[in-house]
Amino acid sequence: MHMRVLSTNLSQPRDFEFQGQKIRSSMIKRPSVDGLIVKKLNIENDIFDAPKYHCREHSVVYAFSWPGLQSYAQVLSLTDIQMGDVGENLSLSELDEAQVFVGDQFQVGEVLLEATSPRIPCSKLNFRFQSKDAQRLFIKHGKSGVYFRVLRPGRIQLGALFQRTHLQEGSPSIQDCYDLLTKRKPIDKELVKSFLRQKAFPDEFREQFQRFLVF
Helix, strand or coil: CCEEEEEEEECCCEEEEECCEEEEECCCCEECCCCEEECCCCECCCCCCCHHHHCCHHHCEEEEEHHHHHHHHHHCCCCCCCCCCCCCCEEECCCCHHHCECCCEEEECCEEEEEEEECCCCCHHHHHHCCCCHHHHHHHHCCCCEEEEEEECEEECCCCEEEEEECCCCCCEHHHHHHHHCCCCCCCHHHHHHHHCCCCCCHHHHHHHHHHCCC
């Protein structure tokens, strides 16, 4: 993969209304021409309405591919999709979740990141895109994007290369995790065990994966 940062994106909470319900969310991020200042536990000026669900060590930076976003837009019959529209901090020229493995490390600008997990879409996508099918079709579409832990803080500029510096040998892929969590594939207990062996795998998923071993 020869990946490059096409857009660096930040968000502020805003109100959404859909089918008679109102929510407040930071789902939409917009390009920052000044790039990102990435800290250990957050990104400067990236504001969440519910930080306790987002500002976690294993999910500070969220990356999604621009081709993946465009193909999702086609599935949802959208014509005005923009970088940052699914809440990604980094819009990349490409990103293959099947070729990113839990514990892989990536250098981008001054920042060193570690891949931890996929993004599991919530129902706020329906509000964002004003469609009752947005969340379901995101799952069906099969591209999750990747969450990263920050190993070394710093600045990320537009156009920076996104380069893997460490391949976690024997680790399962982000795509495998997404497929298990969204029931896109049947439970494979050996695959589940391989996730539980990875130090980079987030605690919030470990309990669910332990339950996979029971059934």
